[in-house]
Amino acid sequence: MRKALVVGNWKMNGTGSSIDLLMQGLIAQLASCSSGIVVCPPNVYLDQVRGHIEQTTISMGGQNIDWHDNGAFTGEVSAEMLADLGCDFVLVGHSERRTLFGETSEDVAMKCEASLSKGIIPILCVGETQAQRQNGETQDVITSQLVPVFDKLDSDAMAKVVIAYEPVWAIGTGRTASPQQADDVHAFIRQTLAEKDLNTANNIQILYGGSVNASNAVELFGMQNIDGALVGGASLDAASFLAICQAAVLV
Numbered sequence: 001m002r003k004a005l006v007v008g009n010w011k012m013n014g015t016g017s018s019i020d021l022l023m024q025g026l027i028a029q030l031a032s033c034s035s036g037i038v039v040c041p042p043n044v045y046l047d048q049v050r051g052h053i054e055q056t057t058i059s060m061g062g063q064n065i066d067w068h069d070n071g072a073f074t075g076e077v078s079a080e081m082l083a084d085l086g087c088d089f090v091l092v093g094h095s096e097r098r099t100l101f102g103e104t105s106e107d108v109a110m111k112c113e114a115s116l117s118k119g120i121i122p123i124l125c126v127g128e129t130q131a132q133r134q135n136g137e138t139q140d141v142i143t144s145q146l147v148p149v150f151d152k153l154d155s156d157a158m159a160k161v162v163i164a165y166e167p168v169w170a171i172g173t174g175r176t177a178s179p180q181q182a183d184d185v186h187a188f189i190r191q192t193l194a195e196k197d198l199n200t201a202n203n204i205q206i207l208y209g210g211s212v213n214a215s216n217a218v219e220l221f222g223m224q225n226i227d228g229a230l231v232g233g234a235s236l237d238a239a240s241f242l243a244i245c246q247a248a249v250l251v
């Protein structure tokens, strides 16, 4: 049985005081949630959030890493640095990184490897654009994003990865994939993984991301292959994020 996981991607949002309020609101109602919960603040607030989550079941993740161990990479942060700050997870290959910062699937594979080498679980984001879906290219795009990661990681390493299917057209647009559309792609990802390792395919957590909110979460989580959510906008409001976490009960 896979455990439900809900991950909040705060992106480049928040201030010291708004983050204190958000964390206090989350922690006050945490007992009502049975899913795993991860929050991914901007790097500069990781230490502040670490102070809040001590003694709670909330985990913390970075939003990106550089795959090098260290060196002359101004502005970058390594996996080891995130681990030092108490991160257990890191987002890799978010569509905003791929489109705005030119990350390739090969870069993403190296980031997965680097994070696992420091004990951090990569949340590997994949997803197609609107045009690619309209052209019937969704499966090809997902495959092209997964294969470089498969090539780099052996089965044991792959089993530790979390995958997030995030159709680019649904991120921050208010347009969610229908539960069936999402489940079809999740099933395809599982089937692709099964060709490498059946056990990993059955056990890996595959999250859906793209305008998840309190109203659509229950239906999405009701689908067989959807194990949780990667949440952007709605994760910035404690009540909305908690409602999604409460809905994340897998049956």
Ligand code: PEP
Pocket: 009, 166, 170, 171, 172, 173, 174, 209, 210, 211, 212, 230, 231, 232, 233, 234
């Ligand atoms: C995201 O940024 O990963 C995301 C899914 O954003 P939103 O929930 O706002 O669509």
